[in-house]
Amino acid sequence: MTRSAEQPRTRRQVQAETTAARVLAAAAELFAGRPYDAVSMAAIADAAGCAHGLPFHYFGSKRGLYLAAMDNAARELADAHAAAGAAAPRDEVRAMLAAHFDFMVRRPTLAVALLRGGIGADPDAWAIFDIVRRQFLARVCGLLQLDAEASVLMFMLRALSGAIDESTLQMLEAPHVVAVEVLVDALLHMLAAAIEVAATLDRGLAVTRALALLEGNAKETR
Amino acid sequence: MTRSAEQPRTRRQVQAETTAARVLAAAAELFAGRPYDAVSMAAIADAAGCAHGLPFHYFGSKRGLYLAAMDNAARELADAHAAAGAAAPRDEVRAMLAAHFDFMVRRPTLAVALLRGGIGADPDAWAIFDIVRRQFLARVCGLLQLDAEASVLMFMLRALSGAIDESTLQMLEAPHVVAVEVLVDALLHMLAAAIEVAATLDRGLAVTRALALLEGNAKETR
Amino acid sequence: MTRSAEQPRTRRQVQAETTAARVLAAAAELFAGRPYDAVSMAAIADAAGCAHGLPFHYFGSKRGLYLAAMDNAARELADAHAAAGAAAPRDEVRAMLAAHFDFMVRRPTLAVALLRGGIGADPDAWAIFDIVRRQFLARVCGLLQLDAEASVLMFMLRALSGAIDESTLQMLEAPHVVAVEVLVDALLHMLAAAIEVAATLDRGLAVTRALALLEGNAKETR
Amino acid sequence: MTRSAEQPRTRRQVQAETTAARVLAAAAELFAGRPYDAVSMAAIADAAGCAHGLPFHYFGSKRGLYLAAMDNAARELADAHAAAGAAAPRDEVRAMLAAHFDFMVRRPTLAVALLRGGIGADPDAWAIFDIVRRQFLARVCGLLQLDAEASVLMFMLRALSGAIDESTLQMLEAPHVVAVEVLVDALLHMLAAAIEVAATLDRGLAVTRALALLEGNAKETR
DNA sequence: TATGAATGAGGATTCATTCAT
DNA sequence: TATGAATGAATCCTCATTCAT
Numbered sequence: 001m002t003r004s005a006e007q008p009r010t011r012r013q014v015q016a017e018t019t020a021a022r023v024l025a026a027a028a029e030l031f032a033g034r035p036y037d038a039v040s041m042a043a044i045a046d047a048a049g050c051a052h053g054l055p056f057h058y059f060g061s062k063r064g065l066y067l068a069a070m071d072n073a074a075r076e077l078a079d080a081h082a083a084a085g086a087a088a089p090r091d092e093v094r095a096m097l098a099a100h101f102d103f104m105v106r107r108p109t110l111a112v113a114l115l116r117g118g119i120g121a122d123p124d125a126w127a128i129f130d131i132v133r134r135q136f137l138a139r140v141c142g143l144l145q146l147d148a149e150a151s152v153l154m155f156m157l158r159a160l161s162g163a164i165d166e167s168t169l170q171m172l173e174a175p176h177v178v179a180v181e182v183l184v185d186a187l188l189h190m191l192a193a194a195i196e197v198a199a200t201l202d203r204g205l206a207v208t209r210a211l212a213l214l215e216g217n218a219k220e221t222r
Numbered sequence: 223m224t225r226s227a228e229q230p231r232t233r234r235q236v237q238a239e240t241t242a243a244r245v246l247a248a249a250a251e252l253f254a255g256r257p258y259d260a261v262s263m264a265a266i267a268d269a270a271g272c273a274h275g276l277p278f279h280y281f282g283s284k285r286g287l288y289l290a291a292m293d294n295a296a297r298e299l300a301d302a303h304a305a306a307g308a309a310a311p312r313d314e315v316r317a318m319l320a321a322h323f324d325f326m327v328r329r330p331t332l333a334v335a336l337l338r339g340g341i342g343a344d345p346d347a348w349a350i351f352d353i354v355r356r357q358f359l360a361r362v363c364g365l366l367q368l369d370a371e372a373s374v375l376m377f378m379l380r381a382l383s384g385a386i387d388e389s390t391l392q393m394l395e396a397p398h399v400v401a402v403e404v405l406v407d408a409l410l411h412m413l414a415a416a417i418e419v420a421a422t423l424d425r426g427l428a429v430t431r432a433l434a435l436l437e438g439n440a441k442e443t444r
Numbered sequence: 445m446t447r448s449a450e451q452p453r454t455r456r457q458v459q460a461e462t463t464a465a466r467v468l469a470a471a472a473e474l475f476a477g478r479p480y481d482a483v484s485m486a487a488i489a490d491a492a493g494c495a496h497g498l499p500f501h502y503f504g505s506k507r508g509l510y511l512a513a514m515d516n517a518a519r520e521l522a523d524a525h526a527a528a529g530a531a532a533p534r535d536e537v538r539a540m541l542a543a544h545f546d547f548m549v550r551r552p553t554l555a556v557a558l559l560r561g562g563i564g565a566d567p568d569a570w571a572i573f574d575i576v577r578r579q580f581l582a583r584v585c586g587l588l589q590l591d592a593e594a595s596v597l598m599f600m601l602r603a604l605s606g607a608i609d610e611s612t613l614q615m616l617e618a619p620h621v622v623a624v625e626v627l628v629d630a631l632l633h634m635l636a637a638a639i640e641v642a643a644t645l646d647r648g649l650a651v652t653r654a655l656a657l658l659e660g661n662a663k664e665t666r
Numbered sequence: 667m668t669r670s671a672e673q674p675r676t677r678r679q680v681q682a683e684t685t686a687a688r689v690l691a692a693a694a695e696l697f698a699g700r701p702y703d704a705v706s707m708a709a710i711a712d713a714a715g716c717a718h719g720l721p722f723h724y725f726g727s728k729r730g731l732y733l734a735a736m737d738n739a740a741r742e743l744a745d746a747h748a749a750a751g752a753a754a755p756r757d758e759v760r761a762m763l764a765a766h767f768d769f770m771v772r773r774p775t776l777a778v779a780l781l782r783g784g785i786g787a788d789p790d791a792w793a794i795f796d797i798v799r800r801q802f803l804a805r806v807c808g809l810l811q812l813d814a815e816a817s818v819l820m821f822m823l824r825a826l827s828g829a830i831d832e833s834t835l836q837m838l839e840a841p842h843v844v845a846v847e848v849l850v851d852a853l854l855h856m857l858a859a860a861i862e863v864a865a866t867l868d869r870g871l872a873v874t875r876a877l878a879l880l881e882g883n884a885k886e887t888r
Numbered sequence: 889t890a891t892g893a894a895t896g897a898g899g900a901t902t903c904a905t906t907c908a909t
Numbered sequence: 910t911a912t913g914a915a916t917g918a919a920t921c922c923t924c925a926t927t928c929a930t
Contacts, residue, residue, distance in 0.1 A: 012930065016893060037259030040920060051895045056922065058893095151399050155392055156408065162388025163381040170377055177373050178423065186378065186419040193415030197408040201400065238910065262903060273912040275906080284904060456909065460914060481703030484899060495916040500901065502914095595843050599836055600852065603829040610828025614821055621817050622867065630822065630863040637859030641852040645844065682889065706924060717891040719927080728925065 020058045023048045027055070027069040032113035036066060063122075070128045073110040077103055078132045081139070089143040090216040093191070096136065097164075097184040104168045105180070111172060115165055133161050144210035146195070152202040156194040163190060188214065242280045245270040249277070249291040254335035258288060258344075285344075292350045295332040299325055300354050303361070311365040312438045315413070318358065319386075319406040326390045327402070333394060337387055355383050366432035368417070374424040378416040385412060410436065464502045467492045471499070471513040476557035480510060507566075514572045517554040521547055522576045525583070533587040534660040537635070540580065541608075541628045548612045549624070555616060559609055577605050588654035590639070596646040600638040607634060632658065686724045689714045693721070693735040698779035702732060702788075729788075736794045739776040743769055744798050747805070755809040756882040759857070762802065763830075763850040770834045771846070777838060781831055799827050810876035812861070818868040822860040829856060854880065 026047035030039045041062050045052045059065035080103040084095035104111040114129045137157045141148035148154070167183060178186070192214050199207040248269035252261045263284050267274045281287035302325040306317035326333040336351045359379045363370035370376070389405060400408075414436050421429040470491035474483045485506050489496045503509035524547040528539035548555040558573045581601045585592035592598070611627060622630070636658050643651040692713035696705045707728050711718045725731035746769040750761035770777040780795045803823045807814035814820070833849060844852070858880050865873040 035257065054894060155399050158392060159385040159389045162384040166384025167381045170380060177377050182423055186423060189419045190412065190415050193412055197411045201404055201408065276911060479701065498915060599843050602836060603833045606828040606832025607825040611825045614824060621821050626867055630867065633863045634859055637856055641855045645848055645852065720890060
């Protein structure tokens, strides 16, 4: 009954996965456009070109589908972050930010869906996106040799995340006010400022190395 | 809804206003707790202790009531901002931020309602809160003698607004990580950084005076 | 808002009660005809000539309406039992049985609804009817000066209840095999047999007086 | 469903029968627990550990499966009755009753399923159980040399069946109020009473021999 | 024989809204 | 001004059933 085999997927299974993916995509599309309750399962099924019952077959409930869609979007974003890399820490952080905005601009649908999940709707959806944000910040801390457990520092970094999100929204609204590379540089400065501030609030925080790395004129000691 | 009446209110009018206010308060309370569609008019009427039909009598529709509640909340926040004042520009900006967080912490219900309206729900609700944010930023620009029409500057300032909102959310979640006065100082530094960044992106921007005023060591020239 | 007043019902209230009663009657009618799940709320609303939402307004849920209908039916049956009376205990028991069958034959709809609730559906529905049965048996015990707490006796009396219910069903199916008065006499004999049997099983049970009363040749000592 | 096969069953046939039997057992189990509509085919398939489509393959429809399960249960009960035997008629009736209660107590699941089918659900299900009851009564009539066509007698005997069913229910609820053998004796007395009553209502009925046989002090004349 | 993907009708329930009183 | 009875559209979800594999 179960066939935990590895690859030899039958045609039907492949077909099924394709269908599920189509439903998921339709859901992401629609949930991005309007708030949770304004999207009906019937609309999703119609958009996916399947019977009204199918989404339930695959995702159990509307909420399940919503969460799956969010999860999917979050994973894609996380993948985009993960793909960014560079030789120097400063360049890697820059690459991560660039990848972030690239993704958001190129997938405005997912972007809005994720950002909308931000405060509204249910905590679970928020948690899904929040994990990605935390991973992002944790990696930045790692690159800059900062203590990712310091609460004041994290407070400031999450505040900066708010700035990043707001910037994303603005870019989606009016794409040509500021170019992506320029915005990335700007946020790098804001990041430095956030770190400096955190250091003044929490005297035990070691930030000089991080700031040097951010300036780009520090020897690697990773 | 409007109360432009002058003096001689009949008792019924007073009574009516009281009732309407009760409905509005109940609505604000409930809309803060869960998203728009999860709040029923029946629940609002119950909370307000009136018949199900009454909210319609006063506010026409659910949407009307929602917008009225948002409007009310936004006005209260704007009033809190307006009440902040000080001799020096730097101190006034500081006072404004302090008043902002004070309000948010003291009225978490309204705070969340406003913030939730952020991306979700409908554009009208977003617009209501956005106006308050713009007014806030415009006043800051005025105090610091910055050009409130410069698009790059505004982009950065709005990004900073994102940081402020995110900070608010964090304070409501865990109130004791950072004290309000300390947070205000931190955001003042972020503000300076945002302005500096804007200046590097837009060479025509005059920011030296603003930065001096922010440092506190500039002669008033308002 | 609440008007706990006694009688001065407004016309609207009377109208509302009438409507609710119409819904209840329609529900009883339909629930008698087929099992719970085979009756749709839409069908009930249609039968009652009201909007689909109204039954929910009054009874909250399908289950609520079902239970209310059962409760109503049970109360009517209990009233029918209560109305029966006579000078001698034997005649009163006879009158109760006669009233029981009279009611069932005259209201076959309610009868089947109650009997159907018997084993099927949910325990709550069963409990509703069971209470009436217990009251019936308790009164019989009172009349015959039997101990209504004796478990073996009650076991036998409830078994007799099964015989009564089965007889009811048979009468509804084929009304003319046995006349009501004749059936009542027959069951009186069965009752005597049940009591005698209980006495042989539980030596502590005092039944001679009860049997004498049932024979009709005992001096009243109530 | 039918297994009229003779000898050489292939392995696949055996396998198929096993699977069908597993489905049937799962169905009986679930239908006993809750009413017809509350049991889904999916639940049955899951319980049987097979695909959702398989029950349809074997039983055509939900109703078909339900009826097959009832049929199966009824046949098992009939078999239990059939297995009871004794030298004297009185003892054989006693053995039949004992076998009945034994079966019911040992297979409460089937018992409730059968009893539930009683009034509720559909007439077909009722008919299935009713046939067993009629067979039971017919055999009793045969043993006691009673006329199984006499309508009044049958009326009373079916009423007694109601008492038996009710007793079964009580035993399942509270097993230790009355022991099975004791209950059997009690019902034998009730049976005698029912026969006597039938004789008073239908003067043409010959019951003296039956009553003598029931007493146990009559010469066999089968 | 057996699977499980896919269908689509049907049903309970909610809720904004209206309106007679 | 205030009530709450009544409406009916909309929505989520369940489930028997089919069928390609």
